[in-house]
Amino acid sequence: MALDLPTLSILLLGFLVVVLATGVWIAVALGLVGLLAMVLTTSVPVGAVLATSVWSATASWTLAALPLFIWMGEILFRTRLSEQMFRGLAPWLQWLPGRLMHVNVVGCGIFAAVSGSSAATCATIGKIALPELEKRGYDQRMSLGSLAGSGTLGLLIPPSIPMVVYAVTANVSVLQVFLGGFLPGLLVMALYSGYIIVWSLLNPAKTPPRDPPMAFRRKLRESAKLLPCVALILAVFLALILGLATATECAAWGVTGALLLAWFSGTLTRRTLLESIMSATRLSCMIMLILAGAAFTTAAMAYTGIPNALAAWVEGQNLTPHKLVFALTIMYIILGCLIDGISMIVLTAVIVLPMVKQAGFDLIWFGVYLVIHVEMAQITPPVGFNLFVLQNMSGRDTLTVAKAALPFFLLLNVAVIIITAFPEIVLVLPRLAFPE
Amino acid sequence: MIRRVLDGLYLFAGYAAGGFLVAIFLLMMVMSVGREVGLNLPAGDDIASWCMAAMAFLGLAHTFKRGDMIRVGLLLERLTGRARQLAELFALAVAAAFALYFTGYAVGMTWDSYRFGDMAQGVLAIPLWIPQTGFALGLAILGLALLDELVRVARGLKPSYEKDRPTSPDELVERIASGESL
Amino acid sequence: QTKWNLPAAYPADNPHTVNLNAFAKDVADASKGELAITVHSGASLFKAPDIKRAVQTGQAQAGEVLLSLHENEDPIFGIDVVPFLATSFPQAHKLYQASRPAIERKLGQQGLMLLFAVPWAPQGIYARKDIDKVEDLKGLKWRAYNVGTARIGELAGAQSVTVQAAELPQALATGVVNALMTSGATGYDSKIWESLDHFYDTQAWVPKNVVFVNKAAFEALPKPTQEVVLKAAAAAEQRGWKLWEEKSQWYLEQLAAKGMKVAPPSPQLKDGLAKIGEQLTADWVKKAGPNGEAVIAAYKKM
Ligand code: NA
Ligand code: NA
Numbered sequence: 001m002a003l004d005l006p007t008l009s010i011l012l013l014g015f016l017v018v019v020l021a022t023g024v025w026i027a028v029a030l031g032l033v034g035l036l037a038m039v040l041t042t043s044v045p046v047g048a049v050l051a052t053s054v055w056s057a058t059a060s061w062t063l064a065a066l067p068l069f070i071w072m073g074e075i076l077f078r079t080r081l082s083e084q085m086f087r088g089l090a091p092w093l094q095w096l097p098g099r100l101m102h103v104n105v106v107g108c109g110i111f112a113a114v115s116g117s118s119a120a121t122c123a124t125i126g127k128i129a130l131p132e133l134e135k136r137g138y139d140q141r142m143s144l145g146s147l148a149g150s151g152t153l154g155l156l157i158p159p160s161i162p163m164v165v166y167a168v169t170a171n172v173s174v175l176q177v178f179l180g181g182f183l184p185g186l187l188v189m190a191l192y193s194g195y196i197i198v199w200s201l202l203n204p205a206k207t208p209p210r211d212p213p214m215a216f217r218r219k220l221r222e223s224a225k226l227l228p229c230v231a232l233i234l235a236v237f238l239a240l241i242l243g244l245a246t247a248t249e250c251a252a253w254g255v256t257g258a259l260l261l262a263w264f265s266g267t268l269t270r271r272t273l274l275e276s277i278m279s280a281t282r283l284s285c286m287i288m289l290i291l292a293g294a295a296f297t298t299a300a301m302a303y304t305g306i307p308n309a310l311a312a313w314v315e316g317q318n319l320t321p322h323k324l325v326f327a328l329t330i331m332y333i334i335l336g337c338l339i340d341g342i343s344m345i346v347l348t349a350v351i352v353l354p355m356v357k358q359a360g361f362d363l364i365w366f367g368v369y370l371v372i373h374v375e376m377a378q379i380t381p382p383v384g385f386n387l388f389v390l391q392n393m394s395g396r397d398t399l400t401v402a403k404a405a406l407p408f409f410l411l412l413n414v415a416v417i418i419i420t421a422f423p424e425i426v427l428v429l430p431r432l433a434f435p436e
Numbered sequence: 437m438i439r440r441v442l443d444g445l446y447l448f449a450g451y452a453a454g455g456f457l458v459a460i461f462l463l464m465m466v467m468s469v470g471r472e473v474g475l476n477l478p479a480g481d482d483i484a485s486w487c488m489a490a491m492a493f494l495g496l497a498h499t500f501k502r503g504d505m506i507r508v509g510l511l512l513e514r515l516t517g518r519a520r521q522l523a524e525l526f527a528l529a530v531a532a533a534f535a536l537y538f539t540g541y542a543v544g545m546t547w548d549s550y551r552f553g554d555m556a557q558g559v560l561a562i563p564l565w566i567p568q569t570g571f572a573l574g575l576a577i578l579g580l581a582l583l584d585e586l587v588r589v590a591r592g593l594k595p596s597y598e599k600d601r602p603t604s605p606d607e608l609v610e611r612i613a614s615g616e617s618l
Numbered sequence: 619q620t621k622w623n624l625p626a627a628y629p630a631d632n633p634h635t636v637n638l639n640a641f642a643k644d645v646a647d648a649s650k651g652e653l654a655i656t657v658h659s660g661a662s663l664f665k666a667p668d669i670k671r672a673v674q675t676g677q678a679q680a681g682e683v684l685l686s687l688h689e690n691e692d693p694i695f696g697i698d699v700v701p702f703l704a705t706s707f708p709q710a711h712k713l714y715q716a717s718r719p720a721i722e723r724k725l726g727q728q729g730l731m732l733l734f735a736v737p738w739a740p741q742g743i744y745a746r747k748d749i750d751k752v753e754d755l756k757g758l759k760w761r762a763y764n765v766g767t768a769r770i771g772e773l774a775g776a777q778s779v780t781v782q783a784a785e786l787p788q789a790l791a792t793g794v795v796n797a798l799m800t801s802g803a804t805g806y807d808s809k810i811w812e813s814l815d816h817f818y819d820t821q822a823w824v825p826k827n828v829v830f831v832n833k834a835a836f837e838a839l840p841k842p843t844q845e846v847v848l849k850a851a852a853a854a855e856q857r858g859w860k861l862w863e864e865k866s867q868w869y870l871e872q873l874a875a876k877g878m879k880v881a882p883p884s885p886q887l888k889d890g891l892a893k894i895g896e897q898l899t900a901d902w903v904k905k906a907g908p909n910g911e912a913v914i915a916a917y918k919k920m
Contacts, residue, residue, distance in 0.1 A: 252464035
């Protein structure tokens with residue numbers, strides 16, 4: 001059967017949407033689209049391609065960092081890290097307009113440097129900050145919003161699960177994408193904190209008075225509680241810089257550090273250890289199956305020739321890069337409302353990456369751009385993991401939390417505009433480490 | 437009896453997957469620390485990759501049963517009663533058919549590796565069918581779990597992957613702690 | 619019209635890929651569009667380790683792969699990476715001629731047909747310090763990525779280190795690895811001068827990429843088209859050898875221009891390596907048996 005490529009593309013896309021909508025698991029839906037594409041266009045043995053491409057995508061050294069970063073996060077989640085973070089940061093952030101609201105931003109930012117997940121960051125900081133802020137009479141809407149927004153930093157500040165997924169999908173260095181996310185992460189923190197300051201200045205009545213002042217020595221003593229976490233971040237970083245570990249092995253050092261930290265804090269029991277292993281395994285298996293489905297779809301698409309045709313089409317359109325980015329931004333915001341971040345990356349990679357490459361974008365930059373969109377997806381209704389987390393923690397409904405998070409969603413858009421205008425913010429660190 | 441055997445199988449494979457996760461961790465630490473003390477693990481990278489594949493596939497059935505496999509629930513979650521049951525049956529039938537088809541070819545590939553005498557390509561010459569067995573086996577167990585679930589739902593039982601909404605913040609934190617969502 | 623997919627592992631701008639595209643174009647032109655070959659470069663269809671298997675099982679009709687990747691399957695596939703057996707392009711070409719029948723026979727048993735083979739640049743030693751004799755390699759963190767490099771490291775007393783190709787730039791930058799053997803071309807492509815500053819042009823071996831086709835797919839072509847493919851293959855082979863011979867000198871000049879010390883091995887180093895080479899050739903013959911011995915004998919006679 002001879003189908004022209006546009007008809008085929010629309011057919012496949014329609015099929016994907018229908019299959020996803022009927023509640024078929026995402027990895028299976030991806031596999032089915034690949035099957036259909038190949039059956040319609042080639043005479044090669046489809047099942048053999050399925051087995052080969054999936055095996056080769058899964059048996060991967062670089063990918064092995066993924067379950068380890070997940071495990072590290074699972075171990076830390078079971079420690080008392082969040083409580084220590086709040087107590088350690090609170091005394092120092094009192095003087096800023098907005099006061100303890102900044103603990104959400106800074107706490108999530110620091111926790112993000114040890115966790116690769118957004119919901120875990122949001123829940124870890126939230127479970128302690130939310131009640132503390134409420135007790136002191138902070139505006140609930142603002143504290144919910146800033147928590148929802150700051151939790152997403154877990155994805156932008158390395159380590160990051162979506163970044164590993166992207167790096168593997170796009171075949172670029174995980175380490176470079178990690179490095180690329182660092183400064184944008186700080187940028188987003190600055191935007192959030194800046195907004196909190198402006199908002200508090202405009203609404204002075206809504207900020208409660210500061211906590212009773214603390215002696216400097218006591219402040220220091222409280223902050224010493226931040227040390228284990230900082231030490232862990234430093235240890236992983238040093239292992240890399242000193243040539244002790246390769247980028248992938250860093251994940252193993254992270255696990256070692258997390259285990260030590262949990263052990264010293266007395267939270268490492270047989271039960272928590274086993275739980276952390278099993279939940280890391282499940283989460284990894286879920287992601288790996290989606291990646292496997294995507295690997296097969298990628299191969300199937302290569303047989304159809306659609307990605308090349310699309311890249312050629314983009315070239316023919318003479319779209320300015322900024323127009324392309326604008327179009328992609330709209331698409332990702334819509335997708336982000338409906339599906340989760342990992343699926344967003346793998347579902348679009350096959351089609352979008354050749355176009356983006358054709359338009360002359362750096363794939364490291366694009367990875368960071370995409371991860372910021374994944375961050376947005378965490379706080380847009382109806383499907384947003386951070387919204388679910390906070391909905392359950394605060395007892396407010398999803399829509400209320402989503403409204404509270406709206407300013408932070410917009411700030412993420414501002415971040416996208418800034419990194420598009422100044423791509424150096426993303427690229428300076430990766431280039432410093434790997435000069436072109 | 438059959439119920440207990442099947443559930444035991446999923447759980448056992450899940451634990452095996454967890455074991456491979458720990459193995460990846462240990463391998464990487466041995467490689468990293470080993471370099472400092474002059475110890476090299478030949479083909480350590482290959483072995484870690486195979487552990488990765490074994491982990492990814494052996495844990496699938498357990499992951500699925502525990503409800504950690506993701507899908508777009510937007511429409512599905514709005515259905516109730518008979519309509520919901522039919523929708524679940526459809527999704528399960530499609531997934532089971534796909535998993536069994538996939539299993540067939542994964543087994544075929546492993547068998548071909550054995551037949552062709554395919555070897556790993558690094559420093560260690562290990563026959564490839566050995567690591568590929570975990571891949572084929574994991575998929576087979578997933579296929580079984582999907583069929584099992586299909587029968588359950590057809591008999592009018594609630595799918596075991598379906599979770600109730602958490603009732604309290606603590607329960608939610610507990611669930612995230614057990615790896616429910618990203 | 620017949621359509622073939624040809625998966626290849628190297629990026630689009632790699633000389634091997636450029637040559638493959640030229641081959642595909644020759645075939646399309648000469649067959650007047652009867653046979654269209656799509657080259658999938660950069661491992662976009664299959665990754666390097668899976669290409670041969672994919673062609674064997676009909677998932678693709680043809681493919682390009684680094685032959686020595688499959689040396690664990692049969693020692694004959696590793697003959698071009700036996701260190702110091704063939705240490706220049708002319709010698710490598712002779713070794714190719716001597717081993718070609720055996721390679722074709724083995725590929726034939728796997729349902730494959732050899733179309734052509736194109737060399738890479740010869741392999742030299744990169745390090746961060748002077749290497750005047752084999753003993754200078756002692757204790758260096760030496761990247762071992764196949765049987766030959768692992769054995770060299772072992773015999774020279776270097777500390778073998780396992781690092782994946784994807785992580786090599788970072789491993790070099792942070793000192794995880796501080797000595798390795800690869801070609802001038804690969805060193806240039808990975809900007810190796812940022813971390814290592816010595817290159818010794820030992821011409822230790824000349825590895826080859828081979829392009830093969832699924833035998834059944836080839837036989838399904840009409841006779842004239844078969845002729846076209848074979849003719850284009852012969853031309854591509856000749857083009858490839860000539861190109862790499864010219865190019866490998868250019869790469870060395872570029873390394874020197876980047877401030878690296880590029881030198882031939884000292885006589886002492888050469889002798890030491892030659893001894894290791896004898897040992898490794900003996901190792902190989904032991905593995906490869908009488909067939910292998912016959913190939914070596916034929917090569918030595920040429
Ligand atoms: Na993070
Ligand atoms: Na969303």
